[in-house]
Amino acid sequence: MDAKTPAALRDAAANTPARPTQDEAEDAVRTLLAWVGDNPDREGLRDTPKRVVKAWRDWCxxxxxxxxxxxxxxxxxxxxxxxxxxxxxxxxxxxxxxxxxxxxxxxxxxxxxxxxxxxxxxxxxxxxxxxxxxxxxxxxxxxxxxxxxxxxxxxxxxxxxxxxxxxxxxxxxxxxxxxxxxxxxxxxxxxxxxxxxxxxxxxxxx
The missing domain is CATH 3.30.1130.10 (GTP cyclohydrolase I, C-terminal domain/NADPH-dependent 7-cyano-7-deazaguanine reductase, N-terminal domain)
Structure with missing residues (x-):
């Protein structure tokens, strides 16, 4: 960001914590899958954490x-x-x-x-x-x-x-x-x- 970037956006960027790693993000998805009551290790969900993180990278x-x-x-x-x-x-x-x-x-x-x-x-x-x-x-x-x-x-x-x-x-x-x-x-x-x-x-x- 440069001097032309609105001040509110510069302040928000400055206060943003460091991003977790890809592995940490995928672990968070696995935790959520288990929390809703499913098994993150079953075949249909095994690659879901990777897919979810990839999707959120696009959405954000x-x-x-x-x-x-x-x-x-x-x-x-x-x-x-x-x-x-x-x-x-x-x-x-x-x-x-x-x-x-x-x-x-x-x-x-x-x-x-x-x-x-x-x-x-x-x-x-x-x-x-x-x-x-x-x-x-x-x-x-x-x-x-x-x-x-x-x-x-x-x-x-x-x-x-x-x-x-x-x-x-x-x-x-x-x-x-x-x-x-x-x-x-x-x-x-x-x-x-x-x-x-x-x-x-x-x-x-x-």
């Missing part, structure tokens, strides 16, 4: 990526374009930090460029970086907006995330059709009501 790969680095390559030759740049229906695949259960949905992200733009795939990549961490949806929504504002010096950013939380659909209250919507508006999107309305209209059309 956002910890090893820096959004500021992804957004560092920008383009200035845009013929003076200064209106909304927006991506809709970006897949969100995350896990909640309270139960480590899947959070599945979509993100809609818009920004107002100042003097430069970024490749559109980079915006989707930033969403993926923050999604592939243990998260709350509220924090993730704000992190996406903060990263775009800081790294690109954007005039404004709007983010809407619409997702279903499996910790609510498959356990606890068991309400499978409940969707959670979170929004963050920064810069001109925060101060300009008409601009926010344009963003929401574009979301409705997505």
């Amino acid at each position: 790969s956002g910890y090893d990526a820096d959004p500021a680095e992804v957004l560092s390559r920008t383009f200035e030759d845009v013929q003076g374009y200064d209106d909304i740049v927006m991506l809709t229906n970006i897949d969100v695949e995350s896990h909640c930090e309270h139960h480590m259960a899947p959070v599945l949905g979509v993100a809609h992200v818009a920004y107002l460029p100042s003097d430069r733009v970024v490749g559109i795939s980079k915006i989707a990549r930033v969403v993926e970086i923050f999604a592939k961490r243990l998260q709350t949806q509220e924090t993730m929504t704000a992190q996406i907006a903060d990263a775009l504002m800081e790294a690109m010096n954007a005039r404004g950013v709007a983010v809407l995330v619409d997702a279903k939380h499996q910790c609510m659909t498959t356990r606890g209250v068991h309400h499978p059709n409940v969707s959670t919507i979170t929004t963050t508006f920064a810069g001109e999107f925060k101060t300009d009501e008409e601009l926010r309305a344009r963003f929401m209209k574009l979301v409705d059309r997505a």
Whole structure:
């Protein structure tokens, strides 16, 4: 991480303890398998610890990526374009930090460029970086907006995330059709009501 990385992320990284080894992580899975009442040594579960650790390495790969680095390559030759740049229906695949259960949905992200733009795939990549961490949806929504504002010096950013939380659909209250919507508006999107309305209209059309 460099100076362009949001301060909250730098502080969190600095306070993160050293990672256990691969073997230690696999042993933890074996312990959990035994705790739920199964036999970690039976044929069907013998390789499960290795598979689970590999899966979590993918699901949490956002910890090893820096959004500021992804957004560092920008383009200035845009013929003076200064209106909304927006991506809709970006897949969100995350896990909640309270139960480590899947959070599945979509993100809609818009920004107002100042003097430069970024490749559109980079915006989707930033969403993926923050999604592939243990998260709350509220924090993730704000992190996406903060990263775009800081790294690109954007005039404004709007983010809407619409997702279903499996910790609510498959356990606890068991309400499978409940969707959670979170929004963050920064810069001109925060101060300009008409601009926010344009963003929401574009979301409705997505």
